[in-house]
Amino acid sequence: MLTESPIPDKNVSTPILTNPSEQNYIDQLSIDCVIFGYHNKALKVLVPKLNFKGDFWGVPGGFVHQHEDIDDAAHRILQTRTGIKEIYLEQFHVFGNAARNNLKFMKRLLKLNPELLIMDEEHKKEYMWLTKRFVSIGYYALVDINKVIPQKIDIDESIDWYNVQELPELIIDHNEIVEKALSALRASFDEKLIAFNLLPETFTMKDVQELYETIFDKPLARNNFQKKILDMNVLERLEKKFTGAANKAPYLYRFKR
Amino acid sequence: MLTESPIPDKNVSTPILTNPSEQNYIDQLSIDCVIFGYHNKALKVLVPKLNFKGDFWGVPGGFVHQHEDIDDAAHRILQTRTGIKEIYLEQFHVFGNAARNNLKFMKRLLKLNPELLIMDEEHKKEYMWLTKRFVSIGYYALVDINKVIPQKIDIDESIDWYNVQELPELIIDHNEIVEKALSALRASFDEKLIAFNLLPETFTMKDVQELYETIFDKPLARNNFQKKILDMNVLERLEKKFTGAANKAPYLYRFKR
DNA sequence: CAATTATTGTCTTTAAATTAGACAATAAAT
DNA sequence: ATTTATTGTCTAATTTAAAGACAATAATTG
Numbered sequence: 001m002l003t004e005s006p007i008p009d010k011n012v013s014t015p016i017l018t019n020p021s022e023q024n025y026i027d028q029l030s031i032d033c034v035i036f037g038y039h040n041k042a043l044k045v046l047v048p049k050l051n052f053k054g055d056f057w058g059v060p061g062g063f064v065h066q067h068e069d070i071d072d073a074a075h076r077i078l079q080t081r082t083g084i085k086e087i088y089l090e091q092f093h094v095f096g097n098a099a100r101n102n103l104k105f106m107k108r109l110l111k112l113n114p115e116l117l118i119m120d121e122e123h124k125k126e127y128m129w130l131t132k133r134f135v136s137i138g139y140y141a142l143v144d145i146n147k148v149i150p151q152k153i154d155i156d157e158s159i160d161w162y163n164v165q166e167l168p169e170l171i172i173d174h175n176e177i178v179e180k181a182l183s184a185l186r187a188s189f190d191e192k193l194i195a196f197n198l199l200p201e202t203f204t205m206k207d208v209q210e211l212y213e214t215i216f217d218k219p220l221a222r223n224n225f226q227k228k229i230l231d232m233n234v235l236e237r238l239e240k241k242f243t244g245a246a247n248k249a250p251y252l253y254r255f256k257r
Numbered sequence: 258m259l260t261e262s263p264i265p266d267k268n269v270s271t272p273i274l275t276n277p278s279e280q281n282y283i284d285q286l287s288i289d290c291v292i293f294g295y296h297n298k299a300l301k302v303l304v305p306k307l308n309f310k311g312d313f314w315g316v317p318g319g320f321v322h323q324h325e326d327i328d329d330a331a332h333r334i335l336q337t338r339t340g341i342k343e344i345y346l347e348q349f350h351v352f353g354n355a356a357r358n359n360l361k362f363m364k365r366l367l368k369l370n371p372e373l374l375i376m377d378e379e380h381k382k383e384y385m386w387l388t389k390r391f392v393s394i395g396y397y398a399l400v401d402i403n404k405v406i407p408q409k410i411d412i413d414e415s416i417d418w419y420n421v422q423e424l425p426e427l428i429i430d431h432n433e434i435v436e437k438a439l440s441a442l443r444a445s446f447d448e449k450l451i452a453f454n455l456l457p458e459t460f461t462m463k464d465v466q467e468l469y470e471t472i473f474d475k476p477l478a479r480n481n482f483q484k485k486i487l488d489m490n491v492l493e494r495l496e497k498k499f500t501g502a503a504n505k506a507p508y509l510y511r512f513k514r
Numbered sequence: 515c516a517a518t519t520a521t522t523g524t525c526t527t528t529a530a531a532t533t534a535g536a537c538a539a540t541a542a543a544t
Numbered sequence: 545a546t547t548t549a550t551t552g553t554c555t556a557a558t559t560t561a562a563a564g565a566c567a568a569t570a571a572t573t574g
């Protein structure tokens with residue numbers, strides 16, 4: 001929900017949120033992105049922590065420019081907030097409860113960071129804009145966690161991967177948004193060959209199986225799993241991967257594009 | 258996209274679109290509803306035709322009040338535009354291209370109906386509001402076609418069921434919206450037991466099968482279909498239905514709620 | 515009113531797909 | 545050379561799905 005800030009100057013006035021009138025955003029419409037990654041047999045979500053007193057975490061979000069497709073906006077928001085580009089992105093749900101607004105979040109933020117409360121005309125306008133009820137379009141993104149070095153921006157204190165099961169309390173309804181994203185992810189996992197977006201360029205069959213076992217939280221039979229995946233006919237087999245272990249070396253595979 | 262008009266007085270000024278400032282809608286956000294029904298082995302869509310010169314068809318749409326959940330808005334829009342209430346409604350996609358606006362439609366409308374062009378301040382404001390780019394949330398609705406008598410409202414010339422394959426050219430991107438709704442309908446047809454929303458209170462197994470065959474556009478084996486549906490365990494068998502035909506009477510079934 | 519007809523409900527058989535079991539291949543350690 | 549742990553693949557068993565068969569039955573026919 002917080003926008004990318006184009007102002008790197010932290011010494012003056014610290015506008016935590018870009019000025020909507022300058023940016024020419026669509027009113028009361030936001031985009032929130034749930035970024036999934038996979039590492040060490042755990043499904044992760046990339047969550048920035050805001051650079052303010054008090055602990056504020058929220059999935060990367062932003063607003064839609066007047067002359068911008070919503071899908072483009074989602075990509076832009078993701079890149080601006082995390083440095084990630086050219087990734088798999090999919091719209092999954094619209095969150096549109098009447099009571100859905102930033103008020104509670106902003107109240108606590110301003111209470112713990114009273115220095116932010118500079119109510120000149122510009123800031124007041126910005127503040128009012130943000131206090132309205134917002135309808136948010138949820139997107140989920142899938143990235144190869146090894147290929148990406150998340151770039152935090154000015155308004156963020158840090159940006160980290162959290163196990164999806166061990167997320168901190170997020171602002172607004174972002175915990176619910178992540179939940180719903182996970183459901184959508186599972187629902188179209190096989191059909192859309194989503195798995196291979198979460199894996200590195202090359203991988204072993206065991207890697208794929210462990211990913212599946214993580215996502216669906218249940219063990220799978222190795223022999224039959226291998227057959228199922230190979231029968232999809234979307235992988236090409238590369239050379240063997242010598243792991244140094246005292247056993248047969250597994251083959252590496254790559255996703256055919 | 259056109260709103261329900263609260264003004265039944267057709268003699269004066271004919272505001273085709275309600276005044277957004279009065280209604281306190283969210284700017285640039287709309288809801289469009291694709292209403293599916295089933296009759297005579299054909300999947301139908303309910304489409305109002307606007308009461309103006311020139312042929313304008315569009316699925317029922319409207320806007321979201323400031324203090325209204327988007328799901329509630331969808332229900333309200335449907336009821337106001339068609340009289341239909343308490344039905345199965347599901348959000349399926351957001352249409353958010355930057356170029357998505359009413360301009361082309363409004364231009365043609367005003368060209369063919371120049372008497373609508375009354376540019377006092379109020380109307381101008383309304384006109385400007387509508388010329389902006391709109392993001393539209395798509396919902397599809399499922400109704401028992403026999404249980405519903407569509408009520409057209411003032412701005413509509415008529416409201417009729419069209420075979421989904423034989424729709425007229427609709428305004429804006431509404432043909433695309435219907436297409437996408439149909440895909441979504443098929444995708445979750447089995448999982449969400451959607452079929453029984455399209456059928457009357459009681460029905461024979463043949464009715465169900467014909468519905469499935471229509472939706473998926475392919476023949477199904479009667480023996481195995483019956484088994485599959487009964488194995489779902491969501492139907493209760495009622496008395497027999499004597500059709501007057503020279504053969505065994507089929508049982509009637511009802512969906513268990 | 516027995517025979518006929520068209521359709522329904524259900525059972526059996528067959529085929530296909532899924533799951534489980536078995537084992538050889540192999541890379542390093544002993 | 546033997547052992548160990550894991551991989552790749554085959555076969556067997558089980559389950560599920562598709563196809564085939566037939567009795568039940570509500571009106572019609574002669």
